[in-house]
Amino acid sequence: MITREHCAILDAGDPLAHCRARFDLPPETIYLDGNSLGAMPANVPARMKIALEEEWAQGLIRSWNDADWYPAPQRTGNKIAKLIGAGQDEVIVADSTSVNLFKVLVAATRMREGRRVILAERTNFPTDVYIASSVAQMTGCELRCVDPDEVLASIDETVAIVSLTHVNYKSGKRYDMEAVTRKAHEKGALVVWDLCHSAGAMPVHLNRCEADFAVGCGYKYLNGGPGAPAFVFVAKRHLPDMRQPLTGWHGHAKPFEFTHDYAPHAGIDRMLTGTAPQLGVIALEAALEAFEGVDLEVLRAKSVALGNLMIDLADQQLAGLGCTLASPRDASQRGSQVSLAHEQGYAVMQALIARNVIGDFRAPDILRFGFAPLYVRYIDIWNTVAELKNILETRAWDNETFLTRKSVT
Amino acid sequence: MITREHCAILDAGDPLAHCRARFDLPPETIYLDGNSLGAMPANVPARMKIALEEEWAQGLIRSWNDADWYPAPQRTGNKIAKLIGAGQDEVIVADSTSVNLFKVLVAATRMREGRRVILAERTNFPTDVYIASSVAQMTGCELRCVDPDEVLASIDETVAIVSLTHVNYKSGKRYDMEAVTRKAHEKGALVVWDLCHSAGAMPVHLNRCEADFAVGCGYKYLNGGPGAPAFVFVAKRHLPDMRQPLTGWHGHAKPFEFTHDYAPHAGIDRMLTGTAPQLGVIALEAALEAFEGVDLEVLRAKSVALGNLMIDLADQQLAGLGCTLASPRDASQRGSQVSLAHEQGYAVMQALIARNVIGDFRAPDILRFGFAPLYVRYIDIWNTVAELKNILETRAWDNETFLTRKSVT
Numbered sequence: 001m002i003t004r005e006h007c008a009i010l011d012a013g014d015p016l017a018h019c020r021a022r023f024d025l026p027p028e029t030i031y032l033d034g035n036s037l038g039a040m041p042a043n044v045p046a047r048m049k050i051a052l053e054e055e056w057a058q059g060l061i062r063s064w065n066d067a068d069w070y071p072a073p074q075r076t077g078n079k080i081a082k083l084i085g086a087g088q089d090e091v092i093v094a095d096s097t098s099v100n101l102f103k104v105l106v107a108a109t110r111m112r113e114g115r116r117v118i119l120a121e122r123t124n125f126p127t128d129v130y131i132a133s134s135v136a137q138m139t140g141c142e143l144r145c146v147d148p149d150e151v152l153a154s155i156d157e158t159v160a161i162v163s164l165t166h167v168n169y170k171s172g173k174r175y176d177m178e179a180v181t182r183k184a185h186e187k188g189a190l191v192v193w194d195l196c197h198s199a200g201a202m203p204v205h206l207n208r209c210e211a212d213f214a215v216g217c218g219y220k221y222l223n224g225g226p227g228a229p230a231f232v233f234v235a236k237r238h239l240p241d242m243r244q245p246l247t248g249w250h251g252h253a254k255p256f257e258f259t260h261d262y263a264p265h266a267g268i269d270r271m272l273t274g275t276a277p278q279l280g281v282i283a284l285e286a287a288l289e290a291f292e293g294v295d296l297e298v299l300r301a302k303s304v305a306l307g308n309l310m311i312d313l314a315d316q317q318l319a320g321l322g323c324t325l326a327s328p329r330d331a332s333q334r335g336s337q338v339s340l341a342h343e344q345g346y347a348v349m350q351a352l353i354a355r356n357v358i359g360d361f362r363a364p365d366i367l368r369f370g371f372a373p374l375y376v377r378y379i380d381i382w383n384t385v386a387e388l389k390n391i392l393e394t395r396a397w398d399n400e401t402f403l404t405r406k407s408v409t
Numbered sequence: 410m411i412t413r414e415h416c417a418i419l420d421a422g423d424p425l426a427h428c429r430a431r432f433d434l435p436p437e438t439i440y441l442d443g444n445s446l447g448a449m450p451a452n453v454p455a456r457m458k459i460a461l462e463e464e465w466a467q468g469l470i471r472s473w474n475d476a477d478w479y480p481a482p483q484r485t486g487n488k489i490a491k492l493i494g495a496g497q498d499e500v501i502v503a504d505s506t507s508v509n510l511f512k513v514l515v516a517a518t519r520m521r522e523g524r525r526v527i528l529a530e531r532t533n534f535p536t537d538v539y540i541a542s543s544v545a546q547m548t549g550c551e552l553r554c555v556d557p558d559e560v561l562a563s564i565d566e567t568v569a570i571v572s573l574t575h576v577n578y579k580s581g582k583r584y585d586m587e588a589v590t591r592k593a594h595e596k597g598a599l600v601v602w603d604l605c606h607s608a609g610a611m612p613v614h615l616n617r618c619e620a621d622f623a624v625g626c627g628y629k630y631l632n633g634g635p636g637a638p639a640f641v642f643v644a645k646r647h648l649p650d651m652r653q654p655l656t657g658w659h660g661h662a663k664p665f666e667f668t669h670d671y672a673p674h675a676g677i678d679r680m681l682t683g684t685a686p687q688l689g690v691i692a693l694e695a696a697l698e699a700f701e702g703v704d705l706e707v708l709r710a711k712s713v714a715l716g717n718l719m720i721d722l723a724d725q726q727l728a729g730l731g732c733t734l735a736s737p738r739d740a741s742q743r744g745s746q747v748s749l750a751h752e753q754g755y756a757v758m759q760a761l762i763a764r765n766v767i768g769d770f771r772a773p774d775i776l777r778f779g780f781a782p783l784y785v786r787y788i789d790i791w792n793t794v795a796e797l798k799n800i801l802e803t804r805a806w807d808n809e810t811f812l813t814r815k816s817v818t
Binding site for chain 2: 024025026029031033036037039040044045048049052053055056057058060061062063064065069095096097098099102106122125126127129130131133134137138139145170217219225226227228229230245246247248249252255256257258259260262273274275276277278279280281283353358360362363406
């Protein structure tokens with residue numbers, strides 16, 4: 001039997017325990033929703049104050065040069081690169097994940113002109129499928145959506161692009177990036193990886209896996225703030241041939257010469273479109289300092305331990321209470337979250353949130369718990385399962401307040 | 410002869426003089442570059458502090474509901490709508506101008522399928538032309554670029570879309586929105602207006618002109634901060650037929666049901682793609698309070714008066730010093746800026762900036778001066794021309810520091 005004391009001992013021995021102080025967290029709250037919106041790194045407000053009151057208000061337009069605003073998307077991209085196994089100048093911060101996905105998917109179809117299948121996955125995060133569908137329509141391709149366990153077998157010589165999310169948003173199931181990428185390359189296809197639920201939560205090895213393209217989000221495990229700008233990775237070998245369709249001036253080889261014809265920048269800057277969302281980039285760049293000195297293997301080890309603890313405690317405490325595990329039990333197939341299914345999932349999660357245990361709900365019945373290893377403690381997992389047990393045992397979820405759906409989840 | 414005293418009298422009688430205190434401006438600086446980056450409204454840092462320290466740090470994911478983050482793009486769009494003659498729920502804040510332009514151009518080509526010409530203008534801001542070119546390539550259309558004075562005559566029955574910027578970024582020349590739109594509609598074409606250099610600087614009458622689509626920037630005369638999110642307008646009559654290609658989840662009818670198939674939101678929300686860049690939206694929304702109680706006709710009258718003063722003073726003070734007027738002399742054809750051409754424009758502008766008079770340079774020879782009527786004073790114009798005169802008379806620009814181009818302007 002796992003005890004509360006055992007969890008406290010794990011926290012006492014946690015090599016990342018000191019990182020929690022890098023975040024400004026509300027008291028008495030357990031936050032297991034960093035896979036939806038990461039907690040705020042404590043250094044962000046001071047950095048933003050300087051950005052506003054000094055750089056913007058006093059420096060005005062001069063700050064694009066003098067405060068180094070202009071190279072911030074590249075600089076921040078290079079910091080993210082270290083977290084995802086990319087090289088320098090292969091990653092840049094820009095736009096949203098959806099917009100970046102559109103760019104890379106269109107560019108990739110142009111690099112595989114004889115082929116017309118975009119292979120995607122039915123259970124992927126909807127925006128990825130919506131965007132792929134639009135790209136297919138605009139480029140004369142066919143979007144082929146298959147079940148997760150059919151992906152590998154479905155990669156054949158007709159496939160131009162395989163578009164997958166590394167870790168599934170709902171189940172937390174993780175693809176074997178290396179195996180999928182290898183198979184795709186054997187068949188002559190390109191792979192686009194969405195890293196929304198892996199960047200910042202575990203080491204990602206884009207270049208070791210010979211990945212082609214990747215996109216990802218700044219506001220989950222990277223803690224960049226609500227709607228933080230996203231990032232995009234293009235393997236250096238593809239940059240010269242890569243023609244993305246959102247050809248705004250910041251992707252131009254010489255944006256400030258204001259020439260009439262578009263000529264893409266030679267490097268990763270070609271993935272830019274409009275002016276960088278600078279306040280968001282500044283917050284994201286500051287937020288990344290929370291990873292300073294963090295060994296990503298240690299981060300992953302803690303993430304796995306937190307997930308295993310959650311599953312073990314659920315087995316131990318929640319048996320017969322209507323919850324079933326909706327994530328892989330095998331940690332090697334799991335990201336940094338554990339999902340539980342319960343037929344009253346929405347109300348159960350509302351009841352948990354009312355007790356200051358914050359996860360989230362994903363239709364139709366998923367209770368989602370994300371573990372950001374920089375600030376989640378083992379004791380948080382214990383307390384979460386204890387509250388959940390109490391809610392289920394007492395049917396505390398069976399309450400008008402919790403059962404009534406808000407318009408937005 | 411216009412005197413300094415005359416300018417001081419104009420300031421004393423300025424009905425918008427009180428608005429200057431709404432901005433946090435550096436002392437001893439004349440800022441005539443609000444058409445590149447608007448000055449910071451003084452209320453922004455306090456609003457951002459709450460957004461960071463309370464809404465993000467304490468509220469965490471709950472703030473999407475509890476702090477009304479989720480409807481912020483719509484709410485802020487509705488505030489912008491009042492400045493541009495649009496109705497409620499016809500404007501939304503999203504992405505960058507370039508990205509929004511891509512969306513509306515593709516959507517518009519889909520509404521004029523029998524036609525294949527996108528008519529644009531050679532001297533338009535480059536990003537508009539680059540994006541139109543990419544859209545033409547992707548949709549099988551032809552991009553036809555003509556000279557500014559050929560636009561009206563070039564609108565014929567082959568034209569699907571006319572894509573123009575209301576006020577030219579370099580010359581400040583303003584199109585007659587009503588006449589162009591009328592001609593386009595007579596010929597069966599749709600019109601996309603880029604309002605980057607007009608929104609917030611003058612009344613714009615989108616619905617009175619029966620405009621179809623518009624896009625514009627949040628960081629110039631709207632003062633939303635560096636890289637502030639942009640806005641997009643779709644006339645209500647077009648919303649049901651409008652299919653934009655960046656079909657991210659936030660444009661979905663029911664984004665939080667996470668359905669597999671894309672179904673666009675019935676209203677302006679369909680123009681959304683990914684998660685809103687919330688920190689940027691919050692800054693922009695706060696910044697718009699600077700327009701509270703401001704009559705846009707009064708704003709325009711001051712803008713015209715500032716421009717006329719600049720031109721009159723240039724005539725009076727700069728004759729024979731190598732400067733020529735590069736903006737329309739007739740205020741009715743001008744936006745809220747005056748451009749002067751000088752063969753050493755770059756160095757002259759650097760010399761001006763060194764004296765704390767901030768305008769900007771646009772290649773090959775344009776000194777650009779923008780007048781944000783909420784915070785620019787008549788005396789600023791006097792002092793600008795006086796400094797410029799001194800720089801030209803003494804050839805103060807002829808100095809290594811000023812002549813050497815920085816990588817970014």
